[in-house]
Amino acid sequence: MKKISVVVPCYNEQEAIPYFYKEITKVSDSMKKAEFEYLFINDGSKDDTLKVLKEFSKKDSRVKYVSFSRNFGKEAAMYAGLKEASGDYIAIMDADLQDPPSLLPEMFETLESGEYDCVATRRVTRKGEPKIRSFFAKLFYKIMNAISNTEVVDGARDFRLMTKQMVNAILEISEYNRFSKGIFGFVGFQTKWIEYENIERVAGKTKWSFWKLFLYSLEGFTAFSTKPLILSTIVGILFCAIAFIMVIVIICKTFIFGDPVGGWPSLACIILFVGGIQLFCTGIIGQYLAKTYIEVKHRPIYIIKEKNTEK
Ligand code: UDP
Ligand code: MG
Numbered sequence: 001m002k003k004i005s006v007v008v009p010c011y012n013e014q015e016a017i018p019y020f021y022k023e024i025t026k027v028s029d030s031m032k033k034a035e036f037e038y039l040f041i042n043d044g045s046k047d048d049t050l051k052v053l054k055e056f057s058k059k060d061s062r063v064k065y066v067s068f069s070r071n072f073g074k075e076a077a078m079y080a081g082l083k084e085a086s087g088d089y090i091a092i093m094d095a096d097l098q099d100p101p102s103l104l105p106e107m108f109e110t111l112e113s114g115e116y117d118c119v120a121t122r123r124v125t126r127k128g129e130p131k132i133r134s135f136f137a138k139l140f141y142k143i144m145n146a147i148s149n150t151e152v153v154d155g156a157r158d159f160r161l162m163t164k165q166m167v168n169a170i171l172e173i174s175e176y177n178r179f180s181k182g183i184f185g186f187v188g189f190q191t192k193w194i195e196y197e198n199i200e201r202v203a204g205k206t207k208w209s210f211w212k213l214f215l216y217s218l219e220g221f222t223a224f225s226t227k228p229l230i231l232s233t234i235v236g237i238l239f240c241a242i243a244f245i246m247v248i249v250i251i252c253k254t255f256i257f258g259d260p261v262g263g264w265p266s267l268a269c270i271i272l273f274v275g276g277i278q279l280f281c282t283g284i285i286g287q288y289l290a291k292t293y294i295e296v297k298h299r300p301i302y303i304i305k306e307k308n309t310e311k
Contacts, residue, residue: 002034002088004108004161007081009074010053011043013095015203017052020095025060027101034108039064039309040095041081044071057308066307074207075178076302078158082167084309091161096201099159103194107161110192117189120160121196122153128200133210140217147227150185152220153193160184160191175223176301177291179216182224222291229288232281239274 006024010017017040028036042050042065050067057063066084068077078092089111093099099121107119126134141154158180162170169187184191208216221228 002112003037003086004028004034004104005037005039005085005087005090007078007085007090007092008038008040008095009043009077009081010040010045010049010095011071011074011077011207012045012047012049013204014045014047014049014052016096016201017049017056019202020097021056021063023097024101027104028062031105031108033112036062037064037085037087038062039066039081039085041065041077042067043074043077044068064307064309066309067305069303069305072302075180078180079171079178080302080304082171084307085167086310088164089161090164090167092158094159096204098199098201099157100196100199103196104161106194111161111163115190116192117166118160118162118184118191119194120153120184120191121157121194122155123157123198124155124195125197126155127198129198133213136213140220144220144224147221148182148225150182150224152181152185152224156181174301176295176299177219177223178301179220179223182220186224218287222287226288228284232284235277235281239277
C-alpha cells in the first residue's frame with residue numbers, strides 16, 4: 001500500500017483546520033488503495049492552532065504536527081513539511097480548503113499509472129479576488145516568464161502531489177530565499193496540470209497583503225533571473241549614447257546660432273531623471289547583493305520548537 005503525506009502549512013488557522021480535517025478524512029477514507037499522514041506545520045501561529053492540532057492528533061494517529069518557534073513564512077513551512085514527510089507520495093495543501101481534497105483520488109491514480117512524477121493544479125479563474133490584484137498577478141507572470149528561463153505557470157497553486165523522488169530533488173535546493181513556484185519548475189520532472197475554478201477560503205482571513213505579495217514577487221524575480229542586472233547595463237549604454245548625441249547637437253548649434261545661455265529648467269529635469277535612473281539601477285544591484293548576503297549567512301530556514309513526527 002502506498003502512503004500519502006499531506007503537508008499543510010498553517011498560520012492562524014484555528015477556524016479552518018476542523019473543516020479541513022473533516023474534508024480530508026472523508027477523501028482519505030474513500031481511497032482504499034492508499035494510507036495517509038496529515039502533516040500540519042504550525043508556522044508560529046498566534047491563535048490556538050497548535051492546541052487544535054494536538055487535540056486532533058490525540059484522536060487520530062494520522063495527524064502529525066511540526067511547530068515552529070516563530071512565524072517563518074509559508075515557504076519555510078512547505079520546506080519543513082517536505083523534509084518531515086515519510087510518504088511515498090507527498091501533497092502540499094492550504095488549510096483553508098482553497099485546494100479541494102476531492103482532487104486527490106484523481107491525482108493519486110495519475111501518479112500510480114507511472115507516467116507522471118507530479119500532478120499540479122492551476123486555477124483558471126480568479127473569482128472573488130480584487131480586480132487590481134488579479135491584474136498585478138497577471139503582470140507578474142508575464143514579466144517572470146519573459147526574464148526567467150524557468151517556467152512559472154500562470155495561476156499555478158502550490159497544491160500538488162509529488163513522488164518522493166521529486167521531493168528529494170526539491171529538498172536538495174536548500175536556499176534561504178525560497179520561491180517554490182520557480183523551484184518546482186526548476187527541478188523538472190513530468191508534471192500533469194489539473195485546472196479548476198478559484199474557490200474562496202472556508203474560514204479565517206488571507207495572510208497575504210498586497211505589499212507582502214509585491215515583496216514575494218521581487219523574490220521570484222531575483223531568485224530565478226539575473227536579467228534585471230542586464231537592464232541597468234542597457235540603460236547605462238543608452239544614456240551614454242543620448243548624451244553623446246546631445247553634445248554634438250549643442251556644439252553644432254553653438255557654431256551656427258551663437259550661444260544664448262538658456263535651458264536651465266530642462267537641465268535640472270535631466271539631472272533629476274538621470275539621478276533617478278542611477279538610483280534605480282543601484283537598487284537592482286543592491287537587491288541581488290542583499291539576497292547574496294542573506295544566503296551566505298546560512299541561517300536555518302526554520303526552527304522547530306516541538307513535533308510529533310518520528311523523523
Ligand atoms: N501560511 C503559512 N505561513 C504564513 C502565511 C500563510 O503557513 O506566514 C499558510 C496559511 O495558513 C495557508 C496557506 O499558507 O494554509 C495559504 O495562505 P492564505 O490562504 O492566507 O493565502 P491565499 O490563499 O490568500 O493566497
Ligand atoms: Mg488561501
